[in-house]
Amino acid sequence: MSEYFFISLAAIVAIGVVAVLLLLSTILGPRNPNRAKLTPYECGIIPQEEAKGRYPVRFATLAMLFIIFDIEVVFMYPWAVSLGELKLFGLLEMVVFIAILGIAYIYIWGRGGLEWD
Amino acid sequence: MIDDIVHFFEPYIYLIVGGVKAIIIAVALTAVVPGLVWLERRLMGRFQVRLGPNRVGPFGLGQPISDSIKLLFKESIIQSSADKFLFHLAPAIVVFTAILSFAVIPITQPFEIFGQTIGPWIANIDSGILFIFAISGMGIYGKVIAGLSSNSKYSLMGGLRSSAQMISYELTLGIAALSIIVMTGSLNLVDMVKSQEAVPFILVQPLAFLLFFIAGVAETNRAPFDLPEAEQELVAGFHTEYTGMKFAMFFMGEYINMVTMSSLVTLLFLGGWNTYILPQNALTGFLAFAFKVLFLLCFFIWLRSTFPRIRYDRLMTFGWKFLLPIAIFNLLLTSALKVL
Numbered sequence: 334m335s336e337y338f339f340i341s342l343a344a345i346v347a348i349g350v351v352a353v354l355l356l357l358s359t360i361l362g363p364r365n366p367n368r369a370k371l372t373p374y375e376c377g378i379i380p381q382e383e384a385k386g387r388y389p390v391r392f393a394t395l396a397m398l399f400i401i402f403d404i405e406v407v408f409m410y411p412w413a414v415s416l417g418e419l420k421l422f423g424l425l426e427m428v429v430f431i432a433i434l435g436i437a438y439i440y441i442w443g444r445g446g447l448e449w450d
Numbered sequence: 451m452i453d454d455i456v457h458f459f460e461p462y463i464y465l466i467v468g469g470v471k472a473i474i475i476a477v478a479l480t481a482v483v484p485g486l487v488w489l490e491r492r493l494m495g496r497f498q499v500r501l502g503p504n505r506v507g508p509f510g511l512g513q514p515i516s517d518s519i520k521l522l523f524k525e526s527i528i529q530s531s532a533d534k535f536l537f538h539l540a541p542a543i544v545v546f547t548a549i550l551s552f553a554v555i556p557i558t559q560p561f562e563i564f565g566q567t568i569g570p571w572i573a574n575i576d577s578g579i580l581f582i583f584a585i586s587g588m589g590i591y592g593k594v595i596a597g598l599s600s601n602s603k604y605s606l607m608g609g610l611r612s613s614a615q616m617i618s619y620e621l622t623l624g625i626a627a628l629s630i631i632v633m634t635g636s637l638n639l640v641d642m643v644k645s646q647e648a649v650p651f652i653l654v655q656p657l658a659f660l661l662f663f664i665a666g667v668a669e670t671n672r673a674p675f676d677l678p679e680a681e682q683e684l685v686a687g688f689h690t691e692y693t694g695m696k697f698a699m700f701f702m703g704e705y706i707n708m709v710t711m712s713s714l715v716t717l718l719f720l721g722g723w724n725t726y727i728l729p730q731n732a733l734t735g736f737l738a739f740a741f742k743v744l745f746l747l748c749f750f751i752w753l754r755s756t757f758p759r760i761r762y763d764r765l766m767t768f769g770w771k772f773l774l775p776i777a778i779f780n781l782l783l784t785s786a787l788k789v790l
Contacts, residue, residue, distance in 0.1 A: 336573040337575060338468075339553070339572050339689040340553050340554075340572065342468050342469055342472045343549070343550055343604075344571045345472075346469075346473055346547060349476075350476055350549060351546050354541075354545065354695055354700075355542060355695075357522055357627075358522065358695030359526060360524050361523050362523060363525050364526075370529070371527070372529060372530070373529050373691065374685065374690055374691060378686075392613070392614050395766075400752070403617075403621065404471060406625060409625070410628070413628045413785075414636065416632050416635070416785055416789065417635045423785075423789070427785065431778060431782065442771070445769045447766070447767065448767075449762065449763035449767065
């Protein structure tokens, strides 16, 4: 438990570094804004519409795929640590688990879920 | 008198030592960034048959320092349609997670000083590698928030690309590390180094090393996987709208992440502080660790000047269709060899 206390110490120090950097950049810099400076940068073209709101849907599909596979990896970590005790049983369990996931993976691949265009 | 002072501080000694270690590591990480920038510019110069920075100070060593002073005194522009709070929060998250994720990295073996055994780490937790993955994974929030809060199209695309790339390669990174965990049976980084006293794992697990290193390069957004900040298409990606020190903070985060990733590769695959040829003590251990990390950092820079940037769809296909199946296969092979 005490080791995690040291991590909170490190977190405090890291917050300190971040605060000092942000503070310095706010205090030291000059401040003379004008209209051109305050518009979003678009290579010199005047922005026509807001950037917020819409983004390509494939990013969302990818995020969903990631959740599926990441849960698998989360499950694998305790398994990997205790494989020395589980022996053959643990290995067979994992082979079955990965086989089921492999079917899902092949299905995603076949349906074009991993294509980017 | 002195005895009284010592006696008074006795119960708090672990607190003082811990605080000092935390401060030393945070300051060292902050200070190593200008050095790395210098190293990268010098090496890139040599790779491209030019001189690189050589005007300010000996060997141009003053260049990154004068650059950072200049950045401190630059105007901080926040464009009017940006979300002010999130705009400031984003670089803060990037630097915070970068420094914090280094907290569990042991830089040499424990040593004794004034009768106290001191571990050269801020914290030696049993879930060390999970902690690093968790905290450095949080770093993508900084990039996505930077992209979303800037309200600029380049930033938004950079932030989205960054998140998509990081989640794709995080899987490979995690599964490649799993092969090492299967072999050591522990998540503790000190235990992992101890189990490499005879041979470093790079010789036992070359495939896992390659996968881990490639995924690590992609995770730190370094060339040839630096799509989130591809200059030719996205200006500067998620930090297009940032100026001055806040702009520099993203660079700090990136370079500290590079150091953390190199340290992690060293601990998992190159034997950490094991010297193998020299006599083993805390000093030579630290030198060995520093040498290995420095070598990997130079390797990062070498990669950048060798490979052209990979196309975005190829990046995704490479991660999902090539690295992921190989990583799972390697994991199954390793565990089968361990059990049978």
